[in-house]
Amino acid sequence: MAETITDIELLQYILKSFDIDSPSYKDKTLQTLYINLSIDFKSIDRVDNIANIIYGFSEQEFENLKRFFGLIEEGKEDYFSGFVGEIKDKELKTSRGTLDKLFSEKFSEHIRLCCFQRDFMTKSVRNAEEMANKTLEIANKAMRVYEKVNETIDSSEETAKSAKEIADKASALATLASGNSEKTVTDLNEMKTKIYSEFIGILGIFTAVAFMVMGSLELLNNLFSDISNPTSRVVGYVLVAGGIYLLVLYLLMVSLFVGMKKVTGNGSSYDVNDTMFKVIVSIALILVFIGVIFSGGIVH
Incomplete structure (x- = not known):
């Protein structure tokens, strides 16, 4: 029975194969492995995993990787961009699927960051x-x-x-x-x-912000979907839900910025603007109050 290769081993093999003289790059098998890696990228999407592999490279392997990404000298060819571009242009795919569109940009940023860090510390x-x-x-x-x-x-x-x-x-x-x-x-x-x-x-915090924004847009779309046929009860429901949603969204944003302050700051607490908090709470309560009146049938 064939031995199953782990995600980290696949990642290490691909990073070593980012060499214009490697056999897998020349015979195009690297493209198939890269597509499969992008499909499972969530399981290896950690900077420390990539850094541990790159920091363990020999000097020659490290130079080959930098040359592949055009990092040895300014203006040198970036073979990685051409490699990804060929996969997209030919719409290549494997039995497991197609190349994840968002993977290559983030993957390239992680690798370049690790290369700069290793060069700095080595110097x-x-x-x-x-x-x-x-x-x-x-x-x-x-x-x-x-x-x-x-x-x-x-x-x-x-x-x-x-x-x-x-x-x-x-x-x-x-x-x-x-x-x-x-x-x-x-x-x-x-x-x-x-x-x-x-x-x-920081990556985790901004990922949470991105998910929260996408969820907020979907919630707002669902919230106002019934406005095309307004009644007092529907308008009341929308105002109550909108007021609660506004307050919860503000508290979530403050929590995320508090978390970011603890990660990047000097240990001091995040300064919450009391005036802004009072304004948000007041608006939310007004919306809920008006919504209760409407849903109670006082306004027809």
Whole structure:
């Protein structure tokens, strides 16, 4: 019985195959795998999964991926756009379905973000290592001077002592630089974790906003569908439901912005505008009151 490949394994294989020299890209089998991935994208639609794979690539694999997305040099060809464009133009599909229209744009943004993050952290680590290596080189030169003076010393005891002090200070400086390099790597790892959590939190909040807006439009459409044949009871029902809906929608929006403040802010609470809250509540209560009057048959 054939072994079933997981979504993460499929994602890893596809990311490695984003190479203009890969066999699966040349023989077009990558297109089929990519379409299937887009159909199940909800199960792997997480930035940390993509980042863990890209951060584990070798230097050559990482360069191949950046070249495929046109990230090595400005103005270079973006093979990924052509790859997706060919699938859409030829209307390719598999036994499981067709390419998800919204998948490619979000998928490309995730990959480009991870590539920029890896380049930034790699550059920072290299700078720290270069500083430590230069400091260590100075320490080694000072130690060699001390050893040379110590070998040829006859009546220059004071000179040898000074040279040794210089060497000791240089060695201490090299140790400090190495420690700073390790601290830089640790800080970068913490920054990477913070970036992941904040990015995922913001994506979740705005996804909730998008779903709420779509649901709101559908609810409003259903709410006003009977207005074509208005009666006092129908108008009353619409006003009551509209007032309640307005209040609930405002509270949901405040909750989402409070959540976003906790993700991206400095720990301070979200400042709810008291005046705006009073206005919204007043309008909602007026609509409900008028709606109750209408539905009670006072206005015919």
